[in-house]
Amino acid sequence: MAKPRQSVNVGLLGLGVIGGGVARVLLGKAASLSAEVGCPLKLKRIAEVDASRARSVPGAASLITSKADEVLNDPEIDIVIEVIGGENPAVEYMQRALSGGKHVVTANKEVIAKHGPELLDLAQKNQVDLRFEASVGGGIPLISPFRQDLLANEITAVHAIINGTTNYILTQMAKEGQDFAVALKQAQELGYAERNPTNDVEGIDAAYKISILASLAFHTIVRPEDVYHEGISRLTGRDFRYAKELGYAIKLLAIAKKDDNAVQARVHPVFVPEDFILAKVDDVFNAVLLDGDLVGKLLFYGKGAGAAPTSSAIVADVIRLAQNISLGVPQTPRLHLEHRLTIKHMSDLDTRYYIRLNVADRPGVLAQISTILGNHAISIASVIQKEADPQAQTAEIVIMTHPARESGMQQALRDTQALAVTKEVANFIRVED
Amino acid sequence: MAKPRQSVNVGLLGLGVIGGGVARVLLGKAASLSAEVGCPLKLKRIAEVDASRARSVPGAASLITSKADEVLNDPEIDIVIEVIGGENPAVEYMQRALSGGKHVVTANKEVIAKHGPELLDLAQKNQVDLRFEASVGGGIPLISPFRQDLLANEITAVHAIINGTTNYILTQMAKEGQDFAVALKQAQELGYAERNPTNDVEGIDAAYKISILASLAFHTIVRPEDVYHEGISRLTGRDFRYAKELGYAIKLLAIAKKDDNAVQARVHPVFVPEDFILAKVDDVFNAVLLDGDLVGKLLFYGKGAGAAPTSSAIVADVIRLAQNISLGVPQTPRLHLEHRLTIKHMSDLDTRYYIRLNVADRPGVLAQISTILGNHAISIASVIQKEADPQAQTAEIVIMTHPARESGMQQALRDTQALAVTKEVANFIRVED
Numbered sequence: 090m091a092k093p094r095q096s097v098n099v100g101l102l103g104l105g106v107i108g109g110g111v112a113r114v115l116l117g118k119a120a121s122l123s124a125e126v127g128c129p130l131k132l133k134r135i136a137e138v139d140a141s142r143a144r145s146v147p148g149a150a151s152l153i154t155s156k157a158d159e160v161l162n163d164p165e166i167d168i169v170i171e172v173i174g175g176e177n178p179a180v181e182y183m184q185r186a187l188s189g190g191k192h193v194v195t196a197n198k199e200v201i202a203k204h205g206p207e208l209l210d211l212a213q214k215n216q217v218d219l220r221f222e223a224s225v226g227g228g229i230p231l232i233s234p235f236r237q238d239l240l241a242n243e244i245t246a247v248h249a250i251i252n253g254t255t256n257y258i259l260t261q262m263a264k265e266g267q268d269f270a271v272a273l274k275q276a277q278e279l280g281y282a283e284r285n286p287t288n289d290v291e292g293i294d295a296a297y298k299i300s301i302l303a304s305l306a307f308h309t310i311v312r313p314e315d316v317y318h319e320g321i322s323r324l325t326g327r328d329f330r331y332a333k334e335l336g337y338a339i340k341l342l343a344i345a346k347k348d349d350n351a352v353q354a355r356v357h358p359v360f361v362p363e364d365f366i367l368a369k370v371d372d373v374f375n376a377v378l379l380d381g382d383l384v385g386k387l388l389f390y391g392k393g394a395g396a397a398p399t400s401s402a403i404v405a406d407v408i409r410l411a412q413n414i415s416l417g418v419p420q421t422p423r424l425h426l427e428h429r430l431t432i433k434h435m436s437d438l439d440t441r442y443y444i445r446l447n448v449a450d451r452p453g454v455l456a457q458i459s460t461i462l463g464n465h466a467i468s469i470a471s472v473i474q475k476e477a478d479p480q481a482q483t484a485e486i487v488i489m490t491h492p493a494r495e496s497g498m499q500q501a502l503r504d505t506q507a508l509a510v511t512k513e514v515a516n517f518i519r520v521e522d
Numbered sequence: 523m524a525k526p527r528q529s530v531n532v533g534l535l536g537l538g539v540i541g542g543g544v545a546r547v548l549l550g551k552a553a554s555l556s557a558e559v560g561c562p563l564k565l566k567r568i569a570e571v572d573a574s575r576a577r578s579v580p581g582a583a584s585l586i587t588s589k590a591d592e593v594l595n596d597p598e599i600d601i602v603i604e605v606i607g608g609e610n611p612a613v614e615y616m617q618r619a620l621s622g623g624k625h626v627v628t629a630n631k632e633v634i635a636k637h638g639p640e641l642l643d644l645a646q647k648n649q650v651d652l653r654f655e656a657s658v659g660g661g662i663p664l665i666s667p668f669r670q671d672l673l674a675n676e677i678t679a680v681h682a683i684i685n686g687t688t689n690y691i692l693t694q695m696a697k698e699g700q701d702f703a704v705a706l707k708q709a710q711e712l713g714y715a716e717r718n719p720t721n722d723v724e725g726i727d728a729a730y731k732i733s734i735l736a737s738l739a740f741h742t743i744v745r746p747e748d749v750y751h752e753g754i755s756r757l758t759g760r761d762f763r764y765a766k767e768l769g770y771a772i773k774l775l776a777i778a779k780k781d782d783n784a785v786q787a788r789v790h791p792v793f794v795p796e797d798f799i800l801a802k803v804d805d806v807f808n809a810v811l812l813d814g815d816l817v818g819k820l821l822f823y824g825k826g827a828g829a830a831p832t833s834s835a836i837v838a839d840v841i842r843l844a845q846n847i848s849l850g851v852p853q854t855p856r857l858h859l860e861h862r863l864t865i866k867h868m869s870d871l872d873t874r875y876y877i878r879l880n881v882a883d884r885p886g887v888l889a890q891i892s893t894i895l896g897n898h899a900i901s902i903a904s905v906i907q908k909e910a911d912p913q914a915q916t917a918e919i920v921i922m923t924h925p926a927r928e929s930g931m932q933q934a935l936r937d938t939q940a941l942a943v944t945k946e947v948a949n950f951i952r953v954e955d
Binding site for chain 1: 547551555558560655660661662663666667670671672673674675799802814815816817818819820821822823824825830831833834835837838841842845849850851852853854855856
């Protein structure tokens with residue numbers, strides 16, 4: 090058994106919004122956290138190039154350095170918290186910390202999604218741990234339940250709202266009838282969306298997160314490039330009105346499913362029935378619904394972003410590592426991911442679709458479109474045709490299909506677009522029942 | 523470091539509904555569970571007086587014994603799973619297992635609520651662990667999040683639907699307009715309620731569970747006798763109709779709150795606003811909503827009972843213990859509960875109330891009642907008076923109050939009952955906004 094520790098020392102890389110939150114908790118709750126750990130838990134050093142950021146965190150000024158090396162090379166630091174964000178230099182810092190025998194805690198979904206399996210192996214090789222509870226769902230415990238509490242289950246599906254920015258925008262579009270551009274601007278003004286919102290609104294952030302959850306849920310490697318992703322920028326007020334009329338909400342879902350030995354993982358707008366539990370998750374809240382063979386349906390719901398919730402997850406990881414250090418635990422259960430399942434291509438997806446078309450307002454148009462759909466084995470479940478626009482001489486047709494193959498649907502949409510009577514394939518959205 | 527284990531051996535006490543589920547998982551998933559543990563995880567012996575129960579579990583017949591001693595005294599058994607239920611002899615078996623240096627996993631909320639602090643100390647003394655994830659919320663991870671993932675938070679409130687039987691009955695009463703007796707009978711026929719439903723319908727089961735959650739949330743000892751509890755048997759269809767009219771649902775909530783250095787814990791029917799997330803938790807589902815200073819509001823939702831969900835929680839506890847045994851982990855973080863906070867008495871509660879009265883249909887009655895309420899510092903928020911019953915010459919009055927002190931309200935109800943014009947104080951229900 091190891092000898093009792095004098096203290097467990099923590100180094101922090103980054104003092105931005107999240108780093109500031111973490112420093113505030115580590116410094117402000119030092120006494121109660123140390124009681125949980127069993128010996129003093131000390132924030133020893135903070136690496137941040139912008140020293141002025143220390144001003145807003147009481148006690149941080151004396152800890153700050155502009156050099157990451159002063160954290161990474163300090164032999165007294167046991168645990169490194171990485172909250173710089175982005176791929177570089179964060180991944181290199183994590184590699185150096187792990188190689189140097191330091192435990193690492195990170196909130197970095199991009200690095201974990203892209204390099205998680207290799208970093209976990211590097212951690213194992215150096216007999217340290219890599220923890221990343223904060224990388225998905227902010228303060229909602231997700232990584233722990235997937236890694237531990239649900240281990241007796243075979244998980245078959247994960248349906249998740251894991252990007253607060255887009256969920257806020259979609260809520261505004263649904264409730265206030267706002268257009269995408271207006272809702273985005275408002276989200277930016279409120280600080281819910283970044284100045285460059287691409288990662289959020291195009292589903293890239295959610296793709297990183299579902300690749301992490303899918304990897305853990307199915308015990309296999311799911312890379313970000315294995316995740317099909319589409320954003321929300323092409324949604325319009327008209328789609329929300331039709332969705333409501335048909336009894337659906339529109340949500341940006343991250344979905345991962347396992348069938349046979351293949352995994353599908355995708356992020357795109359989805360029509361969800363309005364009595365489905367995820368339809369009721371609004372604003373910046375996140376929710377993850379999973380299906381396990383023993384637990385059945387299980388939902389986790391909470392704040393998926395922000396300094397305080399993210400700090401909750403990061404500090405929980407730090408406490409767990411510090412407890413192990415304090416107790417002299419020689420090893421912890423290994424998380425090792427390998428390529429065990431194949432990835433199902435998006436074109437092989439079978440699902441239902443909502444299609445909205447603007448067509449010439451004349452007889453026989455619907456027959457032409459139905460013929461094309463039929464040619465691609467797509468069966469129509471219902472059609473709405475509203476009154477025509479007399480000036481433009483166009484009519485709007487909304488079609489809900491029965492389950493169909495994605496590849497056939499894509500071809501059918503191209504064929505429909507090519508029809509002389511088609512003004513525009515205005516939108517198509519997949520349906521999840 | 524301990525030498526590698528040949529296997530980790532498990533003994534099971536009880537082969538009822540839950541025990542059967544656990545045995546099925548341990549025997550049916552032995553290969554994948556062993557892979558998680560790092561060495562073979564073996565169910566070695568099952569103690570059950572009714573040997574015929576082994577028939578429905580493939581592989582169980584050869585393991586069965588009628589004597590608990592054959593599990594408790596077997597030096598090769600590392601982990602004892604207790605799923606007999608009830609206080610005795612379960613508590614004695616757990617004490618003997620812990621004293622004998624065996625880890626214990628239990629689903630027994632009654633024993634944990636009544637004897638948890640002492641059993642945890644006994645475990646610590648014998649350098650073994652006591653785990654009880656299955657004791658609250660079935661398959662929903664709750665104990666782990668409270669013990670670990672949320673440690674950085676100060677938790678201030680827990681609002682929980684943690685009894686599936688009563689939630690099913692209340693859902694039937696709300697949606698189908700059934701009376702309590704009819705809904706209970708149906709729940710019994712479906713196997714959701716026991717033949718003797720007292721523990722569920724009177725809130726005793728929920729009181730055990732919230733005493734466990736409150737103890738963990740607030741790091742203090744909350745005994746079952748510290749939990750005020752009331753059941754659902756006095757609710758009628760009329761209350762549900764008024765609730766709906768007023769924009770509320772009626773749920774049996776288990777509530778624990780901390781303010782200053784006092785804890786209040788209570789189980790009773792509650793008027794909850796219909797857009798409150800717990801108002802939407804129906805049928806046998808459970809949900810636990812907590813408020814933490816960092817995470818904000820966090821909700822866990824899933825199946826709170828049944829053999830498979832409960833087995834999910836029990837086997838997760840077993841895996842965690844077996845991993846520690848397999849890795850030679852000398853100690854795990856200690857859970858030690860002591861009396862740190864005082865218990866706030868129910869009479870000191872401040873809350874809003876719904877009151878339903880049957881009174882004589884004549885002028886001045888409402889004035890008499892308002893006077894009594896005013897005498898006890900209770901202010902009326904709204905009143906509904908429906909048309910009178912001309913035969914009985916009575917009228918029904920429903921009053922919603924502003925926040926008032928419970929002690930004053932109880933006295934006011936007694937005074938109102940004593941009025942000559944009062945036929946009946948038909949019901950009163952606390953309101954949680």
